[in-house]
Amino acid sequence: MIRVVVTPEPINLATELAAIEANGAGGIASFTGIVRADGGVTELELEHYPGMTEAALTELAEIAAERWSLLGATIVHRVGRMRLGERIVFVGTAAHHRQEALEACAFLIDRLKTGAPFWKRERRGDAAEWVAAKESDDHAAERWGG
């Protein structure tokens, strides 16, 4: 079962994990991205492209579900303003075997970084700066082929 959520509300990990476990799999892998104090960051802001974002994430989840025979795939991405320590993104995968769950989880977070219309702005006190795309993220996304 595929679950895609784009929300300005804090991500509830217990709720998401319960949902991904409800798929009856033997293995659940997850990744959670959290706002860090990178170089003095005090707040993070996420802009997105409503409509396209949900479609792009759903397509990614469907690709992963087929490629790794997943029983479930969840992507939850927060948008709007976030404070240090808050969750930006949660990816969860459910499969019969651990390898499939783990690989699909790595695939989803790698591809999400370069294949979904989100833009990050870092705030440092009163200053705000759009985050530049990283070449390392392109390479990470490309290693999955396709």
Add this chain to the structure above:
Amino acid sequence: MIRVVVTPEPINLATELAAIEANGAGGIASFTGIVRADGGVTELELEHYPGMTEAALTELAEIAAERWSLLGATIVHRVGRMRLGERIVFVGTAAHHRQEALEACAFLIDRLKTGAPFWKRERRGDAAEWVAAKESDDHAAERWGG
């Protein structure tokens, strides 16, 4: 911070995730293994070697923490009797970057399968059978070298 727990109690995911998030990392990866109804299994029983188990898991976590510069690593393994759908094992890793967290998590679950003294017995109604070790698990553990 390394956290190793071997317990007959159900694994509380929310508690474990909160603990691993408390390491202040940017990325958290996790894997949860769950009792499946494989070929009619109705219950699972886990035996272990008290003392050696905790030492072996702690050593694994320390190896991973060093190799991937982790900010935190958690291994929780349940022992005793478990019903279908219950969690057998939780592995969580915290790192600055997602790649490190994800790789270390895959390493820990692969190595735990062949490098810690646990023995599984599957129950199917009144019949009980010790699970045979899988060659595929040996290969998965070996791909990490060392």
Add this chain to the structure above:
Amino acid sequence: MELLYFAWVRERVGTGQERIDPPEEVKTVADLVAWLAQRSPGHAEAFAEPERLRAAIDQKFVPLDAPLGRAREVALFPPVTGG
């Protein structure tokens, strides 16, 4: 044609959305970017370096040399940085 702008493209243009009717010689996304750059000082600033831009037509990512075809919604934005 509905245009959408995101992140610093939106900020430089001064709006996130506008409806435009480009002339017939505007055939690709790159043509559109060059044409838009003439609309205002804000547009000029947003579209000065097309190599820094990415695009989507009707909510699908496309390269800048993609033909506009019967596009109803075109979005212009910097490389994405989610996750």
Add this chain to the structure above:
Amino acid sequence: MELLYFAWVRERVGTGQERIDPPEEVKTVADLVAWLAQRSPGHAEAFAEPERLRAAIDQKFVPLDAPLGRAREVALFPPVTGG
């Protein structure tokens, strides 16, 4: 020397723990396994196929040809199946 047995080794021997004092010619884990096999029908059944056994000395995994040395605790068990 403290001996520990786990899983089906424990079940076949009939106990999870026993204290033994092997003779001097028992120098390796494999020697110990062969010697233990003579102790009872249960031991014989547990230790009939040494290639199916794994071992730990003082809580560290060792191969079956490892010398016992000054081992205080030796554990014998099937290949592990955790996770």
